[in-house]
Amino acid sequence: MADEALFLLLHNEMVAGVYKSAEQGEVENGRCITKLENMGFRVGQGLIERFTKDTARFKDELDIMKFICKDFWTTVFKKQIDNLRTNHQGIYVLQDNKFRLLTQMSAGKQYLEHASKANFR
């Protein structure tokens, strides 16, 4: 229980840290988002390597999506994806109604702004 709070705090600080370090350099907002996205992508890559090491081979794209929505999401966020939609042409929309990284944030205006930044991670 306790370590979840620790991670959330660390996570928020990382987001704030990236923005703060950007303030001293260039003032481009888009850069920070890209940096955060790339960080998340790299972490995800490592996680996926570990998780797919022992799973059976994915036969098609649907298998991959099922793995992400169920196994991966459960392992990382302890719940499954609530809604998965597709247009059958390669676009998938995953919906999580209670995203673990954001549930602890209160809904004041100041926080909502930061929530969108944390979202990208």
Added chain:
Amino acid sequence: MENELKFHYMVHTSLDVVDEKISAMGKALVDQRELYLGLLYPTEDYKVYGYVTNSKVKFVMVVDSSNTALRDNEIRSMFRKLHNSYTDVMCNPFYNPGDRIQSRVFDNMVTSMMIQVC
């Protein structure tokens, strides 16, 4: 020098065979392992084994044919060890995917594996 080039070429051509096998898999034939004796050159008796992970990473192993003591299971376990070490390399935050792997642990594991079979 020449030997290295030969091996590079062999590995390259075997990649095509790997892709072929993946696309032909369709319904669940084998789980995750992909063992095959493709590319057995008549002159240069080497056996080439392949292994593909779920993240589309391909491992190719070239073995001397004169080493007949090497069995299926051993090759499989070697690939498992490779996969495990590769996962560890991936989780290293200082490693950029696509770079040449420079981890000493990885190299040691590979060397010990090769010593075991020789």
